[in-house]
Amino acid sequence: MKNLTILGSTGSIGVSTLEIVAAHPEKFKVIALTAGENLDLLKEQINAFAPQLVAVKNEELALKLERMLSGRKTAVMHGVAGMIAAATASDTHMVVAAIVGAAGLLPTAAAIEAGKDIALANKETLVTAGRLIMDMVKARGVKLYPVDSEHSAVFQSLQGHRKEDVRRIILTASGGPFLNLSGEKLAQVTVKDALNHPNWSMGQKITIDSASMMNKGLEVIEARWLFHMPAEKISVNIHPQSIIHSMVEYNDGCVMAQMGIPDMKAPIAYALTYPGRVPTGVKPLDLTMLSGLTFFNPDIVRFPALQLAYRAMEDGESMPTVMNAANEVAVAAFLSGRIKFTDIARSIEKTMDLHHPRTLSSIEDVIEIDQWGRERCSELLQSF
Numbered sequence: 001m002k003n004l005t006i007l008g009s010t011g012s013i014g015v016s017t018l019e020i021v022a023a024h025p026e027k028f029k030v031i032a033l034t035a036g037e038n039l040d041l042l043k044e045q046i047n048a049f050a051p052q053l054v055a056v057k058n059e060e061l062a063l064k065l066e067r068m069l070s071g072r073k074t075a076v077m078h079g080v081a082g083m084i085a086a087a088t089a090s091d092t093h094m095v096v097a098a099i100v101g102a103a104g105l106l107p108t109a110a111a112i113e114a115g116k117d118i119a120l121a122n123k124e125t126l127v128t129a130g131r132l133i134m135d136m137v138k139a140r141g142v143k144l145y146p147v148d149s150e151h152s153a154v155f156q157s158l159q160g161h162r163k164e165d166v167r168r169i170i171l172t173a174s175g176g177p178f179l180n181l182s183g184e185k186l187a188q189v190t191v192k193d194a195l196n197h198p199n200w201s202m203g204q205k206i207t208i209d210s211a212s213m214m215n216k217g218l219e220v221i222e223a224r225w226l227f228h229m230p231a232e233k234i235s236v237n238i239h240p241q242s243i244i245h246s247m248v249e250y251n252d253g254c255v256m257a258q259m260g261i262p263d264m265k266a267p268i269a270y271a272l273t274y275p276g277r278v279p280t281g282v283k284p285l286d287l288t289m290l291s292g293l294t295f296f297n298p299d300i301v302r303f304p305a306l307q308l309a310y311r312a313m314e315d316g317e318s319m320p321t322v323m324n325a326a327n328e329v330a331v332a333a334f335l336s337g338r339i340k341f342t343d344i345a346r347s348i349e350k351t352m353d354l355h356h357p358r359t360l361s362s363i364e365d366v367i368e369i370d371q372w373g374r375e376r377c378s379e380l381l382q383s384f
Contacts, residue, residue: 001026001027001028001029002027002028002029002093002094002272003028003029003030003031003091003092003093003094004017004021004028004029004030004031004092004093004094004095004096004272005030005031005032005033005034005086005087005089005092005094005095005096005111005116006018006030006032006033006034006095006096006098007034007083007086007087007095007096007097007098007099007104007107007108007122008034008035008036008096008097008098008099008100008104008121008122009033009034009035009042009045009098010035010036010038010041010042010045011098011099011100011203012202012203012264013096013098013121013147013264013268014033014035014096014098015041016264016265016268017096017098017119017268017272018030018045018048018049019265019281020265020268020269020272020278020280021049022048022049023278023279023280023281024278027273027278028272030049030050030051031051031052031053031089031091031092032051032052032053032054032055032085032086032087032089032092033045033046033049033051033053033054033055033086034054034055034056034082034083034086034087034099034107035054035055035056035057036056036057037056037057037061039056039061039064039065039068042054042056042065043065043068043069046069046072046074047072050074051074052074052075052089052091053074053075053076053077053085053086053089054074054075054076054077054086055076055077055078055079055082055083055085055086056076056077056078056082057078057079058078058079059078059079061078062076062077062078062082080106080107083099083106083107084106084107084110086107087107087108087110087111087114087116088110088111088113088114088116092111092116093116093117094116094117094118094119094272095107095108095111095116095117095118095119096119096121096147096268096271096272097111097118097119097120097121097122097125098121098122098147099122100122100124100203100205100206101122101124101205101324101328102124102128102324102325102328102370104122104124104125105122105124105125105128105129105363105366105367106363106367108120108122108125108133109125109129109132109133109136109363112133112136112137112140112142112144113136113140115140115141115142116142117142117143117144117145118137118142118143118144118145119145119147119268119271119272120144120145120146120147120148120271121147121148121268123148123218123219123221123222124218124324126221126222126225126226127218127221127222127320127321127323127324128320128321128324128325128366128370129321129360129363129366130221130222130224130225130320131225131317131360132360132362132363132366133225134225144226145270145271145274146222146226146267146271147264147267147268147271148219148222148267149245149246149262149264149266149267150171150172150219150223150245150246151219151222151223151226151246152245152258152266152267152270152271153172153244153245153246153247153257153258153267154169154171154223154226154227154246154247154248154258155226155227155270156258156270157246157247157248157256157257157258158227158248158256161248161250161256163227163228165250165251165252166229166233166248166249166250166251167233167249167250167251168229168233168234168235168248168249169223169227169229169233169234169235169246169247169248169249170235170236170237170246170247170248170249170255171216171219171220171223171234171235171236171237171246172236172237172238172239172242172244172245172246172247172295173210173213173215173216173236173237173238173239173298174197174198174210174238174239174240174241174242175213175238175239175240175298176197176198176210176211176212176213177193177194177196177197177198177211178193178194178211179238179240181302182302183301183302183342186302186341186342187340187341187342188340189211189341191334191335191337194207194208194211194334194341195207195208197210197211198240204335205328205331205335208331208334208335208344209327209331211341212303212305212341212344212345213298213303213305213306214305214306214308214309214327214344214345214348216236216298216306216309217305217306217307217308217309217310217312217323218309218324220234220236220306220309220310220313221309221312221313221320224313231310231313231314236297236298236306237295237296237297237298238295238296238297238298239293239294239295240294241290241292241293241294242262243259243260243261243262243285243290243293244257244258244259244293245258245259245260245267246258259285260282260285261282261283261284261285263280263282263283265280265281265282266280266282303345304345304349305327305344305345305348308323308345308348308349308352309323311352312352315352315357316357316358316359317357317358317359317360318355318357318358318359318360318365318369319352319355319357321360321366321369321370321373322351322352322355322369322370322372322373322376323348323351323352323373324370324373325351325369325370325371325372325373325374325377326347326348326351326352326373326374326376326377327344327348328374329347329373329374329377329378329381330343330344330347330348330377330381331344333347333381338381338384339381339384340384343381343384346384347377347380347381347384348377350377350380351373351376351377351380354376355372355373355376
């Protein structure tokens with residue numbers, strides 16, 4: 001029996017994780033859950049899985065949830081302290097880190113320090129503090145398993161092979177809803193247009209990141225730390241069908257690829273049960289029903305966010321932190337209708353131009369740089 005804490009239980013990854021838990025009650029037990037503001041769904045999850053502890057965004061929501069749960073023994077906490085308490089709960093064996101954005105950094109870092117294995121769906125943890133986090137993972141002797149479909153695919157394609165034989169990692173990208181849209185029309189897209197992903201069902205922030213290709217940029221940085229590969233050995237191919245989730249090319253010319261129907265339950269289950277596999281309910285892949293699989297290089301002129309990620313890795317350790325902070329501010333501004341879609345990448349680049357990169361010595365440094373990036377980007381957006 002593996003005891004789980006799920007950080008971000010009401011998001012798409014959290015919901016899918018709990019579906020796997022429900023299908024395999026003999027393998028998993030939920031110890032703690034955290035969520036933001038979706039109290040109705042969280043209440044349903046509490047009733048279904050009876051966690052010892054839950055944490056929500058703030059005290060007001062915690063008090064409301066306590067009233068909703070009258071009679072239940074589940075402890076209710078709030079804020080960062082509550083998230084950390086859930087992540088470090090003594091009975092927990094593995095933490096599913098699925099909080100969206102840089103907000104997932106502190107509870108994930110606390111879980112690692114507490115010796116918990118991590119199923120990582122929060123890519124921003126490694127984008128903002130990659131070296132620090134991987135040093136902590138090594139020092140504490142914990143296991144870190146990727147949940148993102150692309151990184152899970154790379155992880156699976158590396159099994160049974162030597163990392164020194166890897167020529168490059170090839171991350172695949174669907175291209176999002178604007179794959180064939182001209183640069184002029186990109187400036188006119190609406191929030192509704194950007195949230196209409198052709199292949200995946202995801203939360204708002206990651207869906208916008210996918211549309212701008214910043215999500216793939218974040219994944220390149222995450223892959224750099226997860227697999228200890230330099231940026232020049234990580235490539236991106238556009239693959240609109242989203243059937244091959246990523247590949248590893250070896251120095252003998254052979255390429256290992258992981259394939260499957262686009263459904264996050266498969267990589268989640270692999271992270272939870274590695275090295276085993278369990279039924280997930282994911283529809284089997286029928287290759288005879290595919291008309292073809294296509295691949296081509298990304299257009300960095302129309303989608304400059306991807307190139308900004310490569311620049312951030314080259315510029316220095318704190319630059320990805322600034323890039324991510326600016327992206328979170330800019331995406332929120334776009335979702336609220338304050339800026340155009342094309343302003344997202346423009347505001348990120350301008351924020352990066354203001355930053356002088358430095359080495360990060362602690363998680364506190366990361367928090368400080370993250371705040372600096374948010375403030376500078378917010379100031380810049382006032383002139384857009």
